Amino acid sequence: MSYSPELLAPAGSLEKLKVAVLYGANAVYCGGQQFGLRTAAENFTNDELLEGVEFAHARNAQVFVVLNGFLHDKDLVSLPEFLYFLEEIHVDAVIVSDIGVVETVKEHTSLPIHLSTQASCLNVESAKLWEKMGVKRVILGREASIADGALIKKHTDLEVELFIHGSMCMAYSGNCVISNYTQGRDSNRGGCAHSCRFEYELENENSKQKAYFMSSKDLNGLEHLELFLGSKIDSLKIEGRMKGHLYAATVAKSYSRAIREWKETGSVSRATLEKSLNELNKISHRLYTDTNLIESSKEDSIFDEREQVEGKYVTVGFVEESVPGKHLVIDVKKAFDKGDTLELIPFVSDEVSFKAKNIFTLNLKEEIERTNPGSLVKIPYSENANRFSLIRRKTLEGSEVNQ
Amino acid sequence: MRFTSYLTKASDLQNKKVDNFILSTSEFGRFSSLATESCFELLKTGREERPDAKYLFEWDCLQTQGVFENKVTALSEIDLNLFDGVRVAELGAFNWVLENTTLPIHLILENGHHNLKGIQTWEKHAGKRLERIVLSLELPKEVLKKYTSSLKTPVELQVLGDLLLFYSPRSLVKNQLSFDKDVHEKKWYEAKANSEESPHRGFTLIENKHGSFMLNPKKQSLLQVLDEVSESGVKFLRVDQRLLSVDLNKLTFSQENLQNLLPNERFIRGYFKVNKTDKIFVKLKNHRLQRRDENFVGTVVDVKKDQYVAIKVENQQMKLTLNKRIEFATPDGKMKSMLLRSMKNISLEDIDSIRDEKIILVPHTSGVSVKTRVNLAEAHI
Ligand code: SF4
Numbered sequence: 001m002s003y004s005p006e007l008l009a010p011a012g013s014l015e016k017l018k019v020a021v022l023y024g025a026n027a028v029y030c031g032g033q034q035f036g037l038r039t040a041a042e043n044f045t046n047d048e049l050l051e052g053v054e055f056a057h058a059r060n061a062q063v064f065v066v067l068n069g070f071l072h073d074k075d076l077v078s079l080p081e082f083l084y085f086l087e088e089i090h091v092d093a094v095i096v097s098d099i100g101v102v103e104t105v106k107e108h109t110s111l112p113i114h115l116s117t118q119a120s121c122l123n124v125e126s127a128k129l130w131e132k133m134g135v136k137r138v139i140l141g142r143e144a145s146i147a148d149g150a151l152i153k154k155h156t157d158l159e160v161e162l163f164i165h166g167s168m169c170m171a172y173s174g175n176c177v178i179s180n181y182t183q184g185r186d187s188n189r190g191g192c193a194h195s196c197r198f199e200y201e202l203e204n205e206n207s208k209q210k211a212y213f214m215s216s217k218d219l220n221g222l223e224h225l226e227l228f229l230g231s232k233i234d235s236l237k238i239e240g241r242m243k244g245h246l247y248a249a250t251v252a253k254s255y256s257r258a259i260r261e262w263k264e265t266g267s268v269s270r271a272t273l274e275k276s277l278n279e280l281n282k283i284s285h286r287l288y289t290d291t292n293l294i295e296s297s298k299e300d301s302i303f304d305e306r307e308q309v310e311g312k313y314v315t316v317g318f319v320e321e322s323v324p325g326k327h328l329v330i331d332v333k334k335a336f337d338k339g340d341t342l343e344l345i346p347f348v349s350d351e352v353s354f355k356a357k358n359i360f361t362l363n364l365k366e367e368i369e370r371t372n373p374g375s376l377v378k379i380p381y382s383e384n385a386n387r388f389s390l391i392r393r394k395t396l397e398g399s400e401v402n403q
Numbered sequence: 404m405r406f407t408s409y410l411t412k413a414s415d416l417q418n419k420k421v422d423n424f425i426l427s428t429s430e431f432g433r434f435s436s437l438a439t440e441s442c443f444e445l446l447k448t449g450r451e452e453r454p455d456a457k458y459l460f461e462w463d464c465l466q467t468q469g470v471f472e473n474k475v476t477a478l479s480e481i482d483l484n485l486f487d488g489v490r491v492a493e494l495g496a497f498n499w500v501l502e503n504t505t506l507p508i509h510l511i512l513e514n515g516h517h518n519l520k521g522i523q524t525w526e527k528h529a530g531k532r533l534e535r536i537v538l539s540l541e542l543p544k545e546v547l548k549k550y551t552s553s554l555k556t557p558v559e560l561q562v563l564g565d566l567l568l569f570y571s572p573r574s575l576v577k578n579q580l581s582f583d584k585d586v587h588e589k590k591w592y593e594a595k596a597n598s599e600e601s602p603h604r605g606f607t608l609i610e611n612k613h614g615s616f617m618l619n620p621k622k623q624s625l626l627q628v629l630d631e632v633s634e635s636g637v638k639f640l641r642v643d644q645r646l647l648s649v650d651l652n653k654l655t656f657s658q659e660n661l662q663n664l665l666p667n668e669r670f671i672r673g674y675f676k677v678n679k680t681d682k683i684f685v686k687l688k689n690h691r692l693q694r695r696d697e698n699f700v701g702t703v704v705d706v707k708k709d710q711y712v713a714i715k716v717e718n719q720q721m722k723l724t725l726n727k728r729i730e731f732a733t734p735d736g737k738m739k740s741m742l743l744r745s746m747k748n749i750s751l752e753d754i755d756s757i758r759d760e761k762i763i764l765v766p767h768t769s770g771v772s773v774k775t776r777v778n779l780a781e782a783h784i
Binding site for chain 1 (some may be wrong): 497525546570571583608614617699706715
């Protein structure tokens with residue numbers, strides 16, 4: 001079968017699912033109301049899951065649902081009902097980390113099972129075992145390299161999924177229970193308090209110092225994309241269900257642009273890489289690292305700074321409706337002023353800079369000087385704008401939170 | 404009561420209450436500093452001095468493919484058959500031992516594995532080769548009781564030792580502080596850590612060839628409730644003295660004795676009595692459990708006082724037409740209703756029903772704010 005790489009993007013909400021798909025992801029993963037690890041993410045209601053699947057399938061994209069908590073006995077009792085629902089709405093696979101959940105899925109449905117990174121599958125022997133247990137795909141632990149992924153493909157019939165972009169858990173996945181003992185929250189069932197991002201005072205008999213010693217830089221594997229693709233890694237995964245719309249759009253667009261070029265020409269040009277890297281640098285992120293993809297982590301993979309959530313751009317909103325030649329309706333996420341220079345991010349083509357010359361209420365009766373987040377406004381039509389196109393502007397001086 | 408413990412020096416063999424000794428080398432064990440040679444010497448001494456005891460080889464480190472291959476090479480140079488069994492924690496190691504040896508297996512399921520179904524699946528898979536299952540410290544006694552009575556394989560639980568909070572393959576400690584030369588030679592770095600952003604102090608950090616570890620400030624001890632542990636059906640009680648700076652042969656396995664030997668240590672029982680770590684989990688999850696009802700039309704996305712309410716239509720199946728009554732359910736729980744006398748599309752054209760409009764404007768209604776849910780009222784009647 002010919003190789004067709006999958007770009008798998010996070011969908012923290014229905015809106016973000018749509019954004020990710022429209023900006024080039026050909027698969028998304030999302031969580032229902034229970035059984036996953038992202039307690040704080042705006043998980044999907046069943047209705048939203050249905051709408052998400054229909055939206056994605058209509059655009060040839062797949063939807064995987066995350067059930068990757070280490071579930072307790074009582075969780076398994078209510079799981080089958082949810083599984084029947086997922087099968088009924090034609091979800092493409094479920095992402096599972098617990099062997100009890102694997103068995104439950106197999107018993108009640110024929111849904112394909114993807115082994116979550118949370119199971120820390122890191123070597124061929126482990127992959128072989130999971131293959132015997134009936135999983136179709138392994139999402140390798142973040143410590144695995146591209147070469148490890150290729151080797152697992154060679155020795156098994158499994159599909160291999162590898163992280164290419166996003167935040168990294170510092171621990172072997174599933175091997176951190178700091179939150180359980182310090183906050184009374186089960187980190188393996190959605191309660192992680194991100195204690196690894198805290199500052200600590202370290203001390204031994206010789207010295208003392210304050211440090212962010214257990215926080216990881218963010219993964220950025222764009223430079224190694226050709227190696228991913230040359231190694232026929234089935235799925236290139238982007239982390240970040242908790243991140244915002246701009247992140248979802250920028251990362252999906254940046255990687256899909258490069259993958260598209262690879263599919264068309266067999267390689268990715270430096271110019272395309274630079275363009276995508278440039279965009280990835282504009283979103284909020286910790287310093288980037290390519291750790292583990294080629295070589296195992298070194299000291300320089302630690303992000304030894306206070307967390308910052310400042311990007312170079314903020315999302316001011318997205319296009320809720322586009323009436324060509326007339327106007328755009330913008331769902332305002334962050335305030336912007338009349339006269340501000342904004343940038344439209346089309347799904348495929350280059351960003352378009354324009355001035356918000358006039359801003360109106362929806363009934364065009366009032367002109368607005370400054371928009372309010374959470375409101376809808378009309379601005380003049382701009383080329384290449386479609387429903388769900390994002391609009392951003394440069395960050396103002398000082399800090400502006402955005403992801 | 405019989406105990407399982409680590410054999411780190413010959414004098415450990417004198418503790419007659421221990422009849423299962425775990426041997427772990429620095430190559431294969433997360434917290435072992437024993438060289439391979441010393442491991443085999445101890446095994447020999449053990450066989451001579453305590454022939455009644457069992458000797459088990461432990462391979463509990465996690466490993467990526469390259470490291471795994473090195474381990475397999477190292478295993479080809481030692482005779483595993485000299486041991487009475489192999490203890491494994493990582494599933495790759497489990498599979499390798501299953502397929503490449505005939506030794507009894509002790510499967511360490513301390514990480515995760517909080518449902519019986521999963522544990523039984525591994526039990527079934529390993530079949531007769533499985534001699535013991537090591538269960539998680541997060542399982543309270545009632546759950547342990549249920550599991551031990553349903554499993555065919557005897558269960559082990561740690562009753563004294565450290566609580567491992569975090570295990571990373573990365574080097575996180577060595578370069579942060581200044582260490583003496585001998586520490587660098589041993590490649591075993593220890594430090595204490597106090598959180599600057601939470602009240603938690605006194606975590607132990609260890610870095611060795613397997614990576615970096617964080618341990619809970621308080622040690623775990625169930626010595627005061629050993630009867631209850633036994634009652635829960637646990638057959639093997641493990642004492643991990645390796646990081647406790649206490650001689651195994653001085654331990655009588657009473658809390659009093661322990662506290663005398665380690666007066667400065669503080670001990671907790673962990674989750675043996677009760678585990679409530681999912682309480683917050685349930686609380687955090689519930690707030691969006693409600694399903695939309697079948698009359699759901701959409702959500703209010705913009706309001707202009709005395710002018711309009713903009714509704715984002717999210718249920719295209721809902722045939723909203725003029726002269727129907729709609730209900731507004733505001734975020735603060737109030738209900739409002741309105742007879743739909745006019746409706747405009749986004750181009751401000753009057754419409755009498757929704758076709759594929761994404762946003763519609765309806766007359767302003769006081770008290771309705773953004774995020775108000777809009778339902779069709781008639782269907783209720
Ligand atoms: S605290 Fe950090 S290392 Fe631990 S689970 Fe959370 S993200 Fe991972």
